[in-house]
Amino acid sequence: MMEIMEGSHAVAEAVKRCRPEVVSAYPITPQTHIVERLAEFVADGEMESDYLTVDSEFSALSACVGASAAGSRVYSSTSSQGLILMAEVCFNASGMRLPIVMSIANRALGAPLSIWNDQQDSIAMRDSGWFQLYAEDVQELVDYHFLSYRVAEDHNILLPGFVCFDGFILSHTYEPVDIPDQETVDAYLPVFDPYQKLDANDPISMGMYATPDYYMEFRYELDRAMERAAGAIEDAGRAFGEHFGREYGSLVEAYRMDDADTALVAMGSICGTVKDAVDEMRDAGRKVGLLKLRSFRPFPQAEVARALDGVAAVAVLDKNISPGMAMKGAVGLEVRDALWKTGIDVYSYVIGLGGRDVRKKDIAAVADLAESGRGDMFYGLREELI
């Protein structure tokens, strides 16, 4: 049944239906409405979870590590500074192959302090060994939670994952959304079956130290699991269609890409604006399309190459900046790598940092720049401030 709901509350409804046994989180704008709503669910007995009101994001994720290792499905959520405070634990959780799922309300990083959206936070955690899905709208945001637990807990995968969504833009807007009923979720997402756990009846040691004779193979296995995750996400996305009637069978979504000469590539809520801009440009006779990335890790390299085959120019909208990197945006670099040796021009445009508005005309202007061979630059700067 469709309901009009705030994005954060929709996330809370989804998380409730995932039945985590332990929830551990720390408030930070713009994630707060999620954890507040979860606290209400627990207080009202609507959710049978232990809700740990911890001292910091660092402890929040550390407690998730413990609870997951002890055999529970766990949940956390954060943003921006909170995620970076968790950084050490993030690497640790993936190293121990703990299937934790965490919602990331994407927000800029200080200094200067900003509570507004970009995707610097999760992209900075690119190499932490978590898979990263990016939601375009509240419906995808809800659905990715069910999908993420299913992928994370797959014994062939065992990776933690982020469900990323643009802070305020999705967290604080009301959209019509279908919140599936519990039975449907239960049928799709089985009860957590830990691959191994801390148990006095069968003692194991977890998180041991590894000498140079052993360390590299652990990282190799982690990378291999991430490679397998691509297929697992697709499978889980197809199964999603069977259970819920909405399909996510590919890590990318092509919008009006047939016969496109210029492709825009983006992740997250900006894709909605880009689709509108593409429609307008198409109406004006321009052959422009959008390639939306659902997943940044694993990066869908083959799908990107296939989808962009035959275009003349690619404009990647990067809501992040890697200072000192010639191309500037991290997503752009990946796309350029996917199209290596094809001769297709790929440009990155750093856009919408710290909540700066991105309008349809900005998207059209970026397409113009790509077609004229100019890119790897910031777009939308206020020249008078520089």
Added chain:
Amino acid sequence: MVDKSLELFDCGHRACGGCGPALAARLILKGAGADSIVVASTGCMEVFSTPYPETAWKVPWIHSLFENASAVASGIEASLKRQGRTEKVLCICGDGATFDIGMLCISGAFERGHDITYICYDNEAYMNTGVQRSGATPYDASTTTSPAGKESFGNKRPKKDMPQILAAHGAPYVATASVAYPNDLMQKVERAVETPGPCYLQIHAPCSTGWGFEGGKTMEIGKLAIQTGLWVNFEMVDGEIAKAKKVVRKPVDEYLMAQKRFRHLFKPARNEEEIAKIQAIADTNAEKYGIDIELKK
């Protein structure tokens, strides 16, 4: 009742000869029993006991990071509760992990009131990284980051009072122990794991390598610390000191002279002023905890 025959910490680990923390691990598990889950911090004990693919731990054991054991333990405890399981959750962490970098997580875990037992094996410095000072390093001890020198007598600050800090969190049971008094140590562990709520135990664990003494002298050094009043074995119940081990005190000299970390106080010449300051620390301890046995004239 403590089953002293229980061996849950296996031999074959990589600790130095006479390692106090290794002995502590063995005694702790005798006190806690097999129905335990141990959370470790990064440090000597983690490194010498779990070089992959070997482990000395016969109980479930997890190491996450240097500073988050108490938060990890919080999550484990919450998970066990939901699953209806009854294992005891213990943190066994170094003094650096406890006094310094782990304070935030410890404070949070104690304030939330988790049913965990947090045990600090206190070897009074960061040993794993090469004997740097911590908040637990005693006054005037020479370490690699508080070296004695022409202008320095070693560590400039006295030991942080962690037991008081955790008692102030409302911990129902806080105690100190020493590997040199194994029965007392095991009994305190047993009491801590059986007391509901967050309990804290701080175990004096002499480190032959870091303190500079022969590996065969661990027990002797541990006893001297108690006999001089520089370490006090006590129990606090609901924030009140309930019991402290009484001694006929010796002057601090004998303890200091037995360890290279205090050698600079005696060579090239005896440093009366600094030794007097350390004696004053022992005297204050004795008064605070009432440990002096009055000898009949």
